[in-house]
Amino acid sequence: MNKKRIIALIMLIAFVLTVTTGCGGGNQADSGAQKAKIAYYAFNSEPVLDWDPSVEFSNGIVVMNNIYETLLRFDPVENKVIPVLAEEYSKSEDGLTWVFKLRQGVKFHDGTEMKADAVKFSIERTKEINQGAAYIWDSVKEINIKDDYTVEFKLSYPAPLDLIASCGYAAFIMSPKVAEQPEDWFTKGNEAGTGPYKLQSTKMGEEVVLTRFDDYWQGWEGNHFDKVIIKKVAETSSRRQLVEKGEADVTIELPYEDVEALKNNANVQIMEAPAFQNLFFCLNTEKEPLNNKLVRQALSYAFPYEDVVKYSMGNYATQAKGPIPFGHWGHGENLFQYKHDINKAKELLTQAGLPNGGFKLLLTYMSGDEAEKKAAELYKAELAKLNIDLEVRGMPWDSQWEMAKSKDPKNRQDILGMYWWVDYASPYSWLYSIFHSEEEVLFNLNYYRNEKFDALIDDANAKSGIDRATAEKMYIDAQEMLIEDAPSIFTYDKKYVWVFNKQFKGLKSNAAYPNTIFFYDTYRE
Numbered sequence: 001m002n003k004k005r006i007i008a009l010i011m012l013i014a015f016v017l018t019v020t021t022g023c024g025g026g027n028q029a030d031s032g033a034q035k036a037k038i039a040y041y042a043f044n045s046e047p048v049l050d051w052d053p054s055v056e057f058s059n060g061i062v063v064m065n066n067i068y069e070t071l072l073r074f075d076p077v078e079n080k081v082i083p084v085l086a087e088e089y090s091k092s093e094d095g096l097t098w099v100f101k102l103r104q105g106v107k108f109h110d111g112t113e114m115k116a117d118a119v120k121f122s123i124e125r126t127k128e129i130n131q132g133a134a135y136i137w138d139s140v141k142e143i144n145i146k147d148d149y150t151v152e153f154k155l156s157y158p159a160p161l162d163l164i165a166s167c168g169y170a171a172f173i174m175s176p177k178v179a180e181q182p183e184d185w186f187t188k189g190n191e192a193g194t195g196p197y198k199l200q201s202t203k204m205g206e207e208v209v210l211t212r213f214d215d216y217w218q219g220w221e222g223n224h225f226d227k228v229i230i231k232k233v234a235e236t237s238s239r240r241q242l243v244e245k246g247e248a249d250v251t252i253e254l255p256y257e258d259v260e261a262l263k264n265n266a267n268v269q270i271m272e273a274p275a276f277q278n279l280f281f282c283l284n285t286e287k288e289p290l291n292n293k294l295v296r297q298a299l300s301y302a303f304p305y306e307d308v309v310k311y312s313m314g315n316y317a318t319q320a321k322g323p324i325p326f327g328h329w330g331h332g333e334n335l336f337q338y339k340h341d342i343n344k345a346k347e348l349l350t351q352a353g354l355p356n357g358g359f360k361l362l363l364t365y366m367s368g369d370e371a372e373k374k375a376a377e378l379y380k381a382e383l384a385k386l387n388i389d390l391e392v393r394g395m396p397w398d399s400q401w402e403m404a405k406s407k408d409p410k411n412r413q414d415i416l417g418m419y420w421w422v423d424y425a426s427p428y429s430w431l432y433s434i435f436h437s438e439e440e441v442l443f444n445l446n447y448y449r450n451e452k453f454d455a456l457i458d459d460a461n462a463k464s465g466i467d468r469a470t471a472e473k474m475y476i477d478a479q480e481m482l483i484e485d486a487p488s489i490f491t492y493d494k495k496y497v498w499v500f501n502k503q504f505k506g507l508k509s510n511a512a513y514p515n516t517i518f519f520y521d522t523y524r525e
Contacts, residue, residue: 037226039504039519042239042251044368045397047208047230050132052186053172053193054125057132057423061168062516063208063230067109068172068193071100071119071165074425074512076276076327081162085114085173085194089165095158095466100165102149106217108175109191109198116145121176133170133423135432139465158465160426167424168513196520197228207231210519223523234368243268243499249524250500250507252515255370256314259497271498272316273509277421278325279372280434281363281379281489282445284416286409289352289359296486298348299415300338302382303489307340312374316497320490322479323420323430327511329468330427330475336483338490342385349386357387364403365417367394372417375491390415405441416445419494421514427475428461435482446487453481 041062048060053068071086086100106114120143126134139159144152153161165171175192178185191199196218197210210228212220233239240258242248244265254262262268281303289295305319324331349355363379365372373394380390393413395403406412420443423429436457437449460474482488496509506522 039225039228039522040248041230041517042233042242042248043230044234044239044253046205046232051189051191053174054129054134054170055132057169061513064172065168065513065516066197066210066228066519067191067195067199068174069195070171070173072162074163074166076425076511081166089162096155098153098161100151102151103217104149106194107215108194109213110175110177112175112177114173114194115148116151118173118176119151120145121179122173126170133167136164136167136170136424157462159462160464163424163426168516169423225519225522228519236370243501246501249504250498250517252496252498254499256316259314259499262499267502269500269502271507271509273496273498274327274511275494275496275514276325276328276511277419277514278320278493279491280418280420281491282416282418283487284409284412284414284447285487286447287412287414289354290414292352293485294348294352295354298345300486300489301341301345301348302386304340304378304382307378308375309492311378312371313492313494317492317494320493322483322490323434324427324479325493330472332476332479335479342382345386360389360391361414362391362393363415363417364393364395364400364413366397366400376417404445418445422512425512426464428457431457431475431478435487448487450481450485453478
């Protein structure tokens with residue numbers, strides 16, 4: 001299966017009021033009047049990396065899901081899909097035919113009515129471009145328009161199309177008029193969604209300003225924000241101050257000591273929520289000495305899991321059991337779990353012919369992520385006990401990723417810190433993306449190759465369309481292979497910690513859409 005994905009780890013954003021966005025300046029009364037209908041999300045990274053909804057596969061999830069909509073939406077708490085642009089759907093017994101009945105009266109931002117031709121156009125366009133998370137549609141053989149509001153999907157193998165159609169990436173329905181636009185139309189900051197908000201303006205890499213779409217199909221009765229600003233503020237201290245002062249409504253990814261301190265602030269609320277997001281330290285399996293499984297296992301035993309959970313994450317995480325996070329189907333609660341054991345690590349290094357350590361390793365992590373930094377520094381101290389010199393280097397994600405994709409394995413890092421979060425709610429999201437063999441390096445930054453593993457997860461993905469229980473067992477069997485081969489250190493499953501102003505209401509965290517706020521459902525009291 002071909003997969004080309006574009007991501008820069010979602011490490012979250014923030015905002016500064018500016019005159020150019022119409023949200024700053026003036027006297028205090030004016031500012032308060034404007035804020036009444038404007039939501040500010042303080043995010044710590046770039047809000048969008050690619051404006052093409054068929055391609056964006058990174059931070060843009062927080063923006064795209066307010067501009068575009070999908071046929072369905074997944075609710076991980078209830079473990080069910082919710083109708084959005086499709087009112088209902090059905091599938092054949094063999095899982096090869098799916099039929100979606102579309103909601104009538106929905107308009108795109110360009111005024112066009114959303115009909116079956118738009119669904120066919122959107123999915124076929126995404127498949128044809130074959131970037132980002134387009135791989136989720138690989139099972140789709142053909143799309144047939146049965147009438148204006150009925151779409152039939154024919155699959156080449158069974159697949160969970162309800163989960164796929166609810167994906168936070170690459171499942172967006174866009175206006176067919178996109179086909180009439182020049183190739184660089186999206187690049188210039190245009191959009192073609194049905195969502196509650198339209199794009200008003202953007203400064204690439206810095207901020208996005210959204211404004212309400214008056215003809216939104218759910219209407220605007222009740223209390224809703226008229227505008228939304230999502231802006232990058234990398235410094236954690238700045239994000240904290242913005243929320244404390246009430247200048248930003250919401251942020252995430254603050255240092256956990258800051259979170260604890262803010263619990264004493266009556267003007268700030270803290271909400272903990274499950275997250276389908278976990279941290280991996282990917283080991284370069286193509287580079288000595290990490291091409292030796294015994295060395296990789298030794299490095300897994302040397303990792304200080306409990307200290308990292310306690311001191312890096314402030315106990316807002318749990319040690320991972322394999323690559324599928326707790327609470328997601330396919331998580332293996334009984335899988336073997338490495339524990340911190342320096343003596344065991346020494347024993348394995350001796351078996352590998354490296355009894356005295358004596359080698360150097362480079363670990364890269366995304367600069368600005370304090371949790372990754374602390375975890376790496378704690379690990380450095382443990383590896384020193386094995387006479388292994390670990391260089392810890394913070395880098396912007398794009399620089400880190402480019403190094404990881406170097407053609408020559410010797411020019412790559414030895415260990416790479418990387419978060420992964422769900423695209424569509426299937427174990428395949430993690431196992432395929434991070435560990436399936438790749439002809440061209442993308443997100444398998446372990447450079448792991450195992451044909452038996454590849455075949456097992458591919459078969460499990462097909463099976464999940466008709467027999468999820470059997471597929472789940474297959475996915476757990478595949479994880480046993482990974483834990484034995486140790487291409488990654490399975491570090492921790494994190495929790496989301498939302499920090500927001502007490503007047504900001506309606507926030508619901510959905511682990512299937514990481515760091516995403518569905519702003520239509522929020523309001524200021």
